Amino acid sequence: MLRKIIHIDMDAFFASVEQRDFPQYRGKPLAVGGANDRGVVAAASYEARTYGVKSAMASKVALRKCPQLIFAKPRFDVYANVSKQIRAIFYEYTDLVEPLSLDEAYLDVTENKMNNPSATLIAKEIKQKIKEQTSLTASAGVSYNKFLAKIASDFQKPNGLTVITPAQAEKFIEDLPIEKFYGIGKVTAENMRKMSIHTGYDLKTLEKNELFRYFGKQGIFYYDIVRGIDERNVTPNRARKSLGIEHTFDRDLYNLREIFEALSHLVELFVERLEKYDTTGKTLTLKIKFTSFRQITRSKTVAHKLEGKDIIYKLSEDLLIKAITNQDVSIRLLGISVSNLYEPTIIEIDKNKQLSLNF
Numbered sequence: 001m002l003r004k005i006i007h008i009d010m011d012a013f014f015a016s017v018e019q020r021d022f023p024q025y026r027g028k029p030l031a032v033g034g035a036n037d038r039g040v041v042a043a044a045s046y047e048a049r050t051y052g053v054k055s056a057m058a059s060k061v062a063l064r065k066c067p068q069l070i071f072a073k074p075r076f077d078v079y080a081n082v083s084k085q086i087r088a089i090f091y092e093y094t095d096l097v098e099p100l101s102l103d104e105a106y107l108d109v110t111e112n113k114m115n116n117p118s119a120t121l122i123a124k125e126i127k128q129k130i131k132e133q134t135s136l137t138a139s140a141g142v143s144y145n146k147f148l149a150k151i152a153s154d155f156q157k158p159n160g161l162t163v164i165t166p167a168q169a170e171k172f173i174e175d176l177p178i179e180k181f182y183g184i185g186k187v188t189a190e191n192m193r194k195m196s197i198h199t200g201y202d203l204k205t206l207e208k209n210e211l212f213r214y215f216g217k218q219g220i221f222y223y224d225i226v227r228g229i230d231e232r233n234v235t236p237n238r239a240r241k242s243l244g245i246e247h248t249f250d251r252d253l254y255n256l257r258e259i260f261e262a263l264s265h266l267v268e269l270f271v272e273r274l275e276k277y278d279t280t281g282k283t284l285t286l287k288i289k290f291t292s293f294r295q296i297t298r299s300k301t302v303a304h305k306l307e308g309k310d311i312i313y314k315l316s317e318d319l320l321i322k323a324i325t326n327q328d329v330s331i332r333l334l335g336i337s338v339s340n341l342y343e344p345t346i347i348e349i350d351k352n353k354q355l356s357l358n359f
């Protein structure tokens with residue numbers, strides 16, 4: 001039986017919340033994030049995007065692209081609250097909700113609490129309710145698997161609703177630029193373009209064994225998705241085991257001041273990521289790869305969940321100090337991750353199969 005999957009994605013989420021709450025930001029190029037030298041853009045308004053400002057961009061670079069860019073400090077508690085509001089709307093329709101971040105989720109509405117046979121109408125209603133209850137817009141994608149639903153939600157942003165029916169899927173996928181395929185990142189896409197693979201159509205000309213040879217196990221997945229096959233389930237209690245970030249430096253870092261500065265910057269990005277995924281944990285792990293390619297990890301588990309930049313920085317600094325045993329150290333990569341995760345949005349199904357949310 002064909003499934004009915006919806007992917008909902010809030011439009012420029014953090015930035016839109018700021019523009020909603022502060023009229024002076026409306027219609028202006030706005031970045032949510034730190035304006036300082038080491039700051040990073042967490043989200044950009046559509047006005048800012050027209051200047052090429054993007055999330056994850058260094059604030060310095062963003063300001064160069066758009067000198068009149070306004071910076072707003074992130075208010076993650078507010079975003080988390082809006083996130084709860086939209087999730088509550090999703091649960092009116094189905095318990096099969098898989099959040100990907102605060103502002104994004106998959107819903108399987110093949111069977112749903114409203115007995116509505118039309119996933120398109122459900123998506124429309126959800127968008128409408130989100131607008132009524134939060135004054136924000138979302139884009140929705142509707143299709144028969146996760147890959148296509150996600151592609152669809154991105155297709156007519158902002159405030160879009162795109163449906164890809166089984167009959168439309170083949171053409172849709174053939175026309176798709178390869179960067180848009182699930183799991184094809186920037187580097188793989190560049191490699192593919194060098195091989196004259198630019199669209200789904202080109203990708204489909206490759207045999208399974210060729211894809212495996214070039215791209216490993218992931219290549220097998222490409223083989224399936226380019227044919228519209230994606231059997232991944234919508235899994236509500238997706239248990240993430242750890243969340244981390246790592247960075248290979250453009251050049252190896254030799255001096256301790258540089259190394260600690262790099263760590264501080266990494267912690268900043270890491271804390272933003274934790275906030276984006278609305279999670280944290282009790283175990284912090286620092287990974288170090290030396291110029292010799294020798295790699296070590298050092299961990300510390302604390303009694304209470306790790307929260308806030310200061311605590312995370314202090315702990316990772318301690319781990320780094322312990323890991324560096326002599327002065328002439330040389331490092332090519334640093335990574336930080338948190339495990340032993342604490343999930344604020346655990347979904348529990350009780351004996352009556354009633355869904356209760358542990359918010």
Ligand SMILES: [Mg+2]
Pocket residue numbers: 009010011012013103104
């Ligand atoms: Mg979004």
